Amino acid sequence: MARQIQTMKAATAAKKLGVLLDATPEEFRDGVVSRDELDALQADPPEWLRELRRDGPHPRPVVADRLGVSISGLARADITEPLTTAQITALKEEQPEWLVRERATRAESQREEARVQAKESGRPAR
Structure with missing residues (x-):
């Protein structure tokens, strides 16, 4: 067959x-x-x-990853259109308030996720 x-x-x-x-x-x-x-x-x-x-232009998941934020964070910042690498680089250089805030939110979310995973596996959190 x-x-x-x-x-x-x-x-x-x-x-x-x-x-x-x-x-x-x-x-x-x-x-x-x-x-x-x-x-x-x-x-x-x-x-x-x-x-x-x-x-680019890059889809939202790629834009979010390159900026170090969540897709929800892009939406909260009203970033709904695809961005080019040059536009992403410019945002990283400008460090607008929303980007700083969303990066901190994502970092905290990742720390909490790691803590929960460590607790569930019985290992101490890093």
Whole structure:
């Protein structure tokens, strides 16, 4: 029996690749991606994918991660549009009040999560 090829929508593949679907080439957006094709894109990204990952525009999860805040923190700051690497860098340099506040919130959340995990596993928190 032949192996059935698993495919995914371009939106799902873009999410897994960490790029904004609207910024991908039309042939990528309009097609479907097999698991093998996704693996190949991750292992040896074409120039368009390297460029998107480097310069953006980036989807919210990537923007949040690069700024060190949560996706909810972006929403609270009214950052709803994709940002480029240059825009993210400018925000990091400017250090607006919302960014400082949201980074502190995320850091506290991560400390609390680590404390709970340590308690549940019986290890002392770091």
